Amino acid sequence: MEFLFAITIGVMVAAAVYLMLSNHLLRFIFGLVLISNAANLTIFVAGRLTDGAPPLIPEGANAPAIAANALPQALVLTAIVIGFGLFAFAIVLVFRAWTSLNSLTPDEMRLAEPEEAHK
Amino acid sequence: MSWLLALPVVIPFLTAILAFLTRQNHLGRWISVAGSSVLLVASIVLMNTVLREGVIAGQMGNWPAPFGITLVADLLSAVMVLITAIVALAVSIYAIADVDEGMERLGYHALFNMLIAGVVGAFITGDLFNLYVWFEVMLIASFGLLVLGGRPEQIDGGVKYVALNLVSTIMFLTGIGLLYGMTGTLNMADLATAVDGADQRLLTIVAVLFMIAFGVKAAVFPLFFWLPASYHTPAFSVSAVFAGLLTKVGVYALLRMFTLVFDHDTAFTHTILLWVAGFTMVVGVLGAAAQSDMRKILSFHIVSQIGYMILGLALLTPLAIVGAVFYLVHHIVVKANLFLIAGVAQRIAGGTELSRIGGLYKSAPLLAVLFVVPAFSLAGFPPLSGFWAKFLLVKAALDVQGWIIAGIALAVGLLTIYSMTKIWAQAFWEPHPDGIEPKLSSLSSRDRAAMLIPIGGLAVLTVIIGTMPEPFVQFAEASAAQLLDPAAYITAVLGEQP
Numbered sequence: 085m086e087f088l089f090a091i092t093i094g095v096m097v098a099a100a101v102y103l104m105l106s107n108h109l110l111r112f113i114f115g116l117v118l119i120s121n122a123a124n125l126t127i128f129v130a131g132r133l134t135d136g137a138p139p140l141i142p143e144g145a146n147a148p149a150i151a152a153n154a155l156p157q158a159l160v161l162t163a164i165v166i167g168f169g170l171f172a173f174a175i176v177l178v179f180r181a182w183t184s185l186n187s188l189t190p191d192e193m194r195l196a197e198p199e200e201a202h203k
Numbered sequence: 204m205s206w207l208l209a210l211p212v213v214i215p216f217l218t219a220i221l222a223f224l225t226r227q228n229h230l231g232r233w234i235s236v237a238g239s240s241v242l243l244v245a246s247i248v249l250m251n252t253v254l255r256e257g258v259i260a261g262q263m264g265n266w267p268a269p270f271g272i273t274l275v276a277d278l279l280s281a282v283m284v285l286i287t288a289i290v291a292l293a294v295s296i297y298a299i300a301d302v303d304e305g306m307e308r309l310g311y312h313a314l315f316n317m318l319i320a321g322v323v324g325a326f327i328t329g330d331l332f333n334l335y336v337w338f339e340v341m342l343i344a345s346f347g348l349l350v351l352g353g354r355p356e357q358i359d360g361g362v363k364y365v366a367l368n369l370v371s372t373i374m375f376l377t378g379i380g381l382l383y384g385m386t387g388t389l390n391m392a393d394l395a396t397a398v399d400g401a402d403q404r405l406l407t408i409v410a411v412l413f414m415i416a417f418g419v420k421a422a423v424f425p426l427f428f429w430l431p432a433s434y435h436t437p438a439f440s441v442s443a444v445f446a447g448l449l450t451k452v453g454v455y456a457l458l459r460m461f462t463l464v465f466d467h468d469t470a471f472t473h474t475i476l477l478w479v480a481g482f483t484m485v486v487g488v489l490g491a492a493a494q495s496d497m498r499k500i501l502s503f504h505i506v507s508q509i510g511y512m513i514l515g516l517a518l519l520t521p522l523a524i525v526g527a528v529f530y531l532v533h534h535i536v537v538k539a540n541l542f543l544i545a546g547v548a549q550r551i552a553g554g555t556e557l558s559r560i561g562g563l564y565k566s567a568p569l570l571a572v573l574f575v576v577p578a579f580s581l582a583g584f585p586p587l588s589g590f591w592a593k594f595l596l597v598k599a600a601l602d603v604q605g606w607i608i609a610g611i612a613l614a615v616g617l618l619t620i621y622s623m624t625k626i627w628a629q630a631f632w633e634p635h636p637d638g639i640e641p642k643l644s645s646l647s648s649r650d651r652a653a654m655l656i657p658i659g660g661l662a663v664l665t666v667i668i669g670t671m672p673e674p675f676v677q678f679a680e681a682s683a684a685q686l687l688d689p690a691a692y693i694t695a696v697l698g699e700q701p
């Protein structure tokens with residue numbers, strides 16, 4: 085199971101890096117969504133993957149030998165919520181960039197850093 | 204003890220909420236000033252307690268460490284909180300003159316205080332995931348402040364700032380996940396001992412992930428490009444608080460993690476840091492030399508100065524850490540002040556582009572004096588604070604036979620003087636190209652007071668650190684001793700270990 089997850093995460097990261105390196109802001113955002121979900125999956129895997137062993141233990145019972153750690157799952161939830169807020173902002177920002185700079189190509193966005201310092 | 208540790212975070216949060224509720228009228232700016240003043244008092248009390256009792260820790264929600272969220276204040280945390288409060292107060296006073304009603308209505312004061320809460324939280328937390336959360340609080344507030352007003356340059360700079368910082372955040376998150384998978388804990392004090400049992404090679408890989416994540420935040424070579432792309436675009440008070448505090452949170456996180464947790468393979472990690480430090484210093488200062496706008500020059504100098512702090516961490520001798528801590532504190536005061544002064548220059552002389560302004564020395568001598576103090580402190584002129592900071596670091600480098608890096612540090616100091624004299628010559632010495640005489644009296648008396656009082660206060664602080672360095676160096680020594688021997692830190696968080 086871990087192996088499968090590792091491959092999946094690897095593919096996601098590779099695709100994300102490819103998207104983020106392309107010269108287009110919208111693709112960059114898509115890449116960012118992908119890579120952040122890859123990071124979330126990494127944390128998820130770090131908490132051990134078990135098949136059909138819930139991390140809830142009845143009162144008085146001992147912890148089973150193999151059970152998933154519930155803490156990383158809680159961390160992932162937090163990370164997803166924070167990530168959602170960040171992406172909402174990033175998408176609006178990119179939209180504003182489109183309306184006020186008329187471009188989504190980072191190479192053409194030189195307003196803050198003009199290519200030649202004009203005297 | 205917990206309330207004392209929680210207060211510096213709670214105060215700016217409450218201030219932010221109040222400021223948001225009153226964003227439609229002028230009350231917000233006064234709430235912001237009042238909130239920063241209360242924060243300053245709280246951080247002085249915290250500092251006193253830490254000086255008296257050593258490292259203090261508090262468990263939030265009474266969950267015992269290492270399970271709950273721990274807040275810890277050692278000397279480094281306490282001084283960073285204190286200096287944050289000082290800068291917050293200075294900038295919130297300055298904002299009365301600098302931030303217009305439009306920005307106030309959009310919630311400038313709420314975002315500003317939220318940013319301060321994030322910065323303070325990052326300095327005071329003892330839990331790695333909690334550190335991530337504070338980074339996010341800080342990041343979201345800084346996004347808002349950066350693009351507030353929505354001029355096209357701001358959007359342009361904002362896109363680059365947001366893009367690179369989000370990538371860094373994801374690196375940080377991945378690092379946290381892997382570290383938890385390897386050790387089963389996220390409490391920093393617990394991690395310090397738990398990493399001993401982990402696979403050391405894997406641990407080095409994770410260390411590099413953290414180095415990249417914090418390196419982006421700290422704006423080190425080759426990860427700094429977001430900084431000069433964005434720092435010259437927002438309002439001056441926003442630039443000043445960013446320049447003073449944001450990158451320093453990255454430096455603080457590096458200092459904390461690479462002395463407490465990732466000190467297992469210093470031959471590898473700290474050698475990388477040494478190279479990074481050298482390149483950061485040189486590239487930053489050369490970038491500054493090529494610029495002709497006051498704020499852009501100052502932005503590149505942030506990068507260059509970060510190199511000095513990383514140098515202290517990379518050498519990892521007691522004296523080098525003393526230098527890094529001293530540098531950190533001195534730099535925050537000086538850098539924030541220089542951006543505030545650039546704001547005044549813009550108001551009275553009509554810009555920050557050096558070729559379009561001038562004559563400030565003749566017609567605004569007070570501003571010229573106030574500029575000389577931080578500018579020459581930044582360059583390392585005795586007897587100002589920057590001299591002692593650079594002296595400690597160069598001495599530390601020479602002590603370990605680091606001739607080359609010591610030479611680089613000195614040469615970069617010289618080039619810093621070049622940039623500062625460039626600003627001095629063109630903005631202050633030469634007459635104004637349009638023949639006007641920029642006078643401070645062209646500001647309304649309220650604006651003049653609101654702008655010059657914080658600048659003067661920070662300049663006085665720089666002079667005090669410079670002329671009476673003894674107590675500050677002693678403090679930095681005590682703080683470096685705590686960083687290099689984290690036993691007190693670990694005991695404060697986890698209790699006595701068997």
